[in-house]
Amino acid sequence: xxxxAGRVGERVRTRLGDRAVWTRxxxxxxxxxxxxxLLVFHxxxxxxxxxxxxxxxxxxxxxxxxxxxxxxxxxVRRSPLALVALLLPAAAWTYLFGPLLLPxxxxxxxxxxxxxxxxxDENTDPEGTARALARAEPDLIALEELVSPxxxxxxxTLAPDYPYRTVRGSVGxxxxxxxxxxxxxxxxxxxxxxxxxxxxxxxxxxPRGELAVHVAHLxxxxxRASGLASSWRDESAGLLGDALxxxxxxxxxxxxxxxxxxxDRALDPLTSRLNVAERGVAxxxxxxxxxxxxxxVMARGATVASVxxxxxxGSDHLPVAARVTWD
Numbered sequence: 001x002x003x004x005a006g007r008v009g010e011r012v013r014t015r016l017g018d019r020a021v022w023t024r025x026x027x028x029x030x031x032x033x034x035x036x037x038l039l040v041f042h043x044x045x046x047x048x049x050x051x052x053x054x055x056x057x058x059x060x061x062x063x064x065x066x067x068x069x070x071x072x073x074x075x076v077r078r079s080p081l082a083l084v085a086l087l088l089p090a091a092a093w094t095y096l097f098g099p100l101l102l103p104x105x106x107x108x109x110x111x112x113x114x115x116x117x118x119x120x121d122e123n124t125d126p127e128g129t130a131r132a133l134a135r136a137e138p139d140l141i142a143l144e145e146l147v148s149p150x151x152x153x154x155x156x157t158l159a160p161d162y163p164y165r166t167v168r169g170s171v172g173x174x175x176x177x178x179x180x181x182x183x184x185x186x187x188x189x190x191x192x193x194x195x196x197x198x199x200x201x202x203x204x205x206x207p208r209g210e211l212a213v214h215v216a217h218l219x220x221x222x223x224r225a226s227g228l229a230s231s232w233r234d235e236s237a238g239l240l241g242d243a244l245x246x247x248x249x250x251x252x253x254x255x256x257x258x259x260x261x262x263x264d265r266a267l268d269p270l271t272s273r274l275n276v277a278e279r280g281v282a283x284x285x286x287x288x289x290x291x292x293x294x295x296x297v298m299a300r301g302a303t304v305a306s307v308x309x310x311x312x313x314g315s316d317h318l319p320v321a322a323r324v325t326w327d
Contacts, residue, residue: 009310025079028316032070036081036088039063039096043265047246048093057263058228058292060279064093097281102321104279104306108224111305112324113138118145118217118257119154120315121170126150127314130157136310136321140204142255143314144217169197171215171256178205185243187216189235199240203249209327211302212249216240216256232258234266241269244300253324257317258296274298277307277322284309284318 032118037218038045042060049052065088072084115138119129123145130153131163133141143154154172155165162174166182173179185199198217203210218240219232237258244252260267276298283290290309295317297304303325310319 017222025077028074028082029085034084035066036092039092054264054266055228058261058265061097069226100281110274114140115321116142116255117319118317119143120149123314125314126153127157130154132298139176142215143172144257146172147169166202168200170201171198171217173215175204187236187239189232211282212247212252214254218259223257239268244263254298259294262291274300279323280307282307282309282320284320287312287316287318302326
């Protein structure tokens with residue numbers, strides 16, 4: 001070791017041995033620990049006051065942003081204490097969300113490709129939207145916020161490649177494979193009003209066998225000064241969970257705008273019964289600057305191997321495409 005390197009090493013050891021160095025940046029270290037606690041123990045944040053728990057869980061992956069900010073501040077502050085403390089939230093975030101960033105597995109010949117899209121009842125280009133979704137060559141296409149006359153445009157545009165379809169209220173399913181057992185899903189919460197129909201169920205007869213397909217559009221949530229208003233969404237999720245529990249088919253796929261992320265405890269009636277995407281982030285809303293994936297693909301008796309977003313359409317949501325493998 002050269003004399004100069006030896007002097008540098010001595011200075012570093014001296015600084016690290018200096019008690020003042022280890023007391024510098026205590027506020028940053030405390031913020032890092034708090035961030036780690038929120039990541040790991042988000043479930044203990046109460047929902048009784050303003051839906052704080054669900055609000056936090058809706059944006060849980062974004063807790064990675066303060067970790068990066070704290071890292072920059074710790075480097076500027078030259079705080080070993082803060083840098084060591086930042087290992088906690090970094091490890092927690094990597095454990096929770098790191099696998100989603102890994103490459104998707106190689107597609108198999110027998111995989112089922114599905115597309116989920118809230119097309120928006122204000123979409124001015126339903127034909128272009130339908131063609132954009134068909135270009136992904138999915139086996140199934142689930143759509144929400146279908147209204148006339150746009151519904152007729154979607155039906156006409158998709159008919160050549162998707163001859164089988166079923167529509168209930170404002171939700172619909174288009175399929176390359178024959179459908180049977182079509183019917184509504186009763187997921188309307190009490191007091192929401194007459195004519196609210198946003199769920200359906202069908203059985204798709206695929207080359208690999210029968211698959212029950214549930215399509216749902218749960219009620220919207222609102223972020224207000226008093227907190228998260230989500231009681232109708234939560235009740236509707238419970239009703240959908242009951243329908244899934246009663247489903248007799250061993251293989252099930254759920255496609256829908258669930259107005260919630262898979263980390264949100266309000267979707268526990270669904271995520272406790274179905275598996276979610278293993279790869280892919282696919283933030284879908286709002287389309288202009290996506291901050292959350294509220295358009296979901298879940299499955300039972302099958303695996304959602306990967307999920308991704310497609311190019312923007314005339315909707316305020318981005319389409320979500322998923323590859324489903326048979327268990």
